[in-house]
Amino acid sequence: MKKAEMDAYREQALAYFEQAGIVLTDAEKDAVEVTDYDLGHFEDIGLFLLTYFNTGRCSARELVLLPNQACPEHFHPPFNDQAGDNPGKEETFRCRMGKVYLYVDGEPTPAPKCAPPDFHREYFNVGHEIELCPGDQYTLYPGTKHWFRAGPEGAIVSEFSSRIKDDADVFSDPALTRFSTIEE
Amino acid sequence: MKKAEMDAYREQALAYFEQAGIVLTDAEKDAVEVTDYDLGHFEDIGLFLLTYFNTGRCSARELVLLPNQACPEHFHPPFNDQAGDNPGKEETFRCRMGKVYLYVDGEPTPAPKCAPPDFHREYFNVGHEIELCPGDQYTLYPGTKHWFRAGPEGAIVSEFSSRIKDDADVFSDPALTRFSTIEE
Numbered sequence: 257m258k259k260a261e262m263d264a265y266r267e268q269a270l271a272y273f274e275q276a277g278i279v280l281t282d283a284e285k286d287a288v289e290v291t292d293y294d295l296g297h298f299e300d301i302g303l304f305l306l307t308y309f310n311t312g313r314c315s316a317r318e319l320v321l322l323p324n325q326a327c328p329e330h331f332h333p334p335f336n337d338q339a340g341d342n343p344g345k346e347e348t349f350r351c352r353m354g355k356v357y358l359y360v361d362g363e364p365t366p367a368p369k370c371a372p373p374d375f376h377r378e379y380f381n382v383g384h385e386i387e388l389c390p391g392d393q394y395t396l397y398p399g400t401k402h403w404f405r406a407g408p409e410g411a412i413v414s415e416f417s418s419r420i421k422d423d424a425d426v427f428s429d430p431a432l433t434r435f436s437t438i439e440e
Numbered sequence: 441m442k443k444a445e446m447d448a449y450r451e452q453a454l455a456y457f458e459q460a461g462i463v464l465t466d467a468e469k470d471a472v473e474v475t476d477y478d479l480g481h482f483e484d485i486g487l488f489l490l491t492y493f494n495t496g497r498c499s500a501r502e503l504v505l506l507p508n509q510a511c512p513e514h515f516h517p518p519f520n521d522q523a524g525d526n527p528g529k530e531e532t533f534r535c536r537m538g539k540v541y542l543y544v545d546g547e548p549t550p551a552p553k554c555a556p557p558d559f560h561r562e563y564f565n566v567g568h569e570i571e572l573c574p575g576d577q578y579t580l581y582p583g584t585k586h587w588f589r590a591g592p593e594g595a596i597v598s599e600f601s602s603r604i605k606d607d608a609d610v611f612s613d614p615a616l617t618r619f620s621t622i623e624e
Contacts, residue, residue: 277461279536279574308600309579313530314498316600346497352463390463395493416492416500416600 257298258439262290269304269320276353276412278318280306288320293328293432300373301432303327307420312339315420319349319413321356321406326373329359329380329403329428332396335421344398345424347417351388354411358386358394358404370405379429388413401428441482442623446474453488453504460537460596462502464490472504477512477616484557485616487511491604496523499604503533503597505540505590510557513543513564513587513612516580519605528582529608531601535572538595542570542578542588554589563613572597585612 266288273280280288289305292298304320321327332345349358357370364383372380382401386394396402404413422434450472457464464472473489476482488504505511516529533542541554548567556564566585570578580586588597606618 281575284575308534308577309532311530311532311579313602314532314600316500316532316534316598346495348493348495348498348500350492350500391465391468393492395495414500416498418497 257290257292257296257436262436262438265290265298266304268322272320272353272410272412273318278352278412284308291434291436293427293434294437295376295429295432297375299325300375301326301328310420312419315417317415317417317420318352319415321354321404321411321413323408323410324373324406325410326380326405327403328376328432329382329401330425331401332398333424333426334398335424337421339419342419342421345418345420346395346397347415348393348395349388349404350393350414350416351390352412352414353390354409355407356388356404356411356413357407358388358402360384360386360396360402361400370407372403373405376429376431379427381428441474441476441480441620446620446622449474449482450488452506456504456537456594456596457502462536462596468492473620475618475620477611477613477618478621479560479613479616481559483509484559485510485512494604496603499601501599501601501604502536503599505538505588505595505597507592507594508557508590509594510564510589511587512560512616513566513585514609515585516582517608517610518582519608521605523603526603526605529602529604530579530581531599532577532579533572533588534577534598534600535574536596536598537574538593539591540572540588540595540597541591542572542586544568544570544580544586545584554591556587557589560613560615563611565612
């Protein structure tokens, strides 16, 4: 994604934070990450992430989604690095603003309220639906395949988790990467 | 504390959440814990706690403090239970609304902006000051002695942590307990 485009999108995310009354430092505002997963269709598949901290044991971040924007299907595998063996990331999503539809491994919901994006639809396969309105939360344990998509007003989701190691995430779509290449 | 008094205080905490735009479910509103640490001086030493979740690995909660209210000095020791050895609770405090003065082990701050409450003052001893305004955060590792006190407008603090085990906490004041006895 071009840097100017990324900066413009970041301003949209900052407006969401302001609307929700979530106060960020100036350094955090600059650090809001914009990722299109290098697919080039940010408004279909993309995410804003702001990581508050990430120690060896736990982490917290805020996620922002534009209207109908989707985070692609993935799961968090066990990993092993200098900090030792880790069973994989456990994460609890708590909706703060807007609405988010979360899909996880399990019995597909017969009449889901939302659907995958058309773009790269074939890589959105798990279909057990959890609807998260503000105040609702759901805990995902390591290895649970999941994807999520905002409702028509976008969403802010707090993510409380064990240690984040995003480069360990396993995505269903072989074309994407977790990060976005920044072009000048 | 008498149940009626506790319920009235809880309404004050709910007003803080509403002011900050933090949406809670009805079940969470009912579950907001009011503790005076059984000292009977809630407005001097006391805290509201709402635990969002607490798995074996991580936890998140919101803390609310009334104006000038203090959480007593304590630290989080290692513990060992059915889930295995735990090095003790690690917690990150992030101020959401108001202001909180956090005091930790270390070089005492020469001219601190806040002071311990008069009541049971002798049990507030660590004096390295960290001032947390909305958007500011600080991570406490296990074993770090700490206490904190709200500024004159009260405060909301998000606590992101490893697994919570409040009954393991070690308080400096031998007269108090972590929980509040509810009287009819």
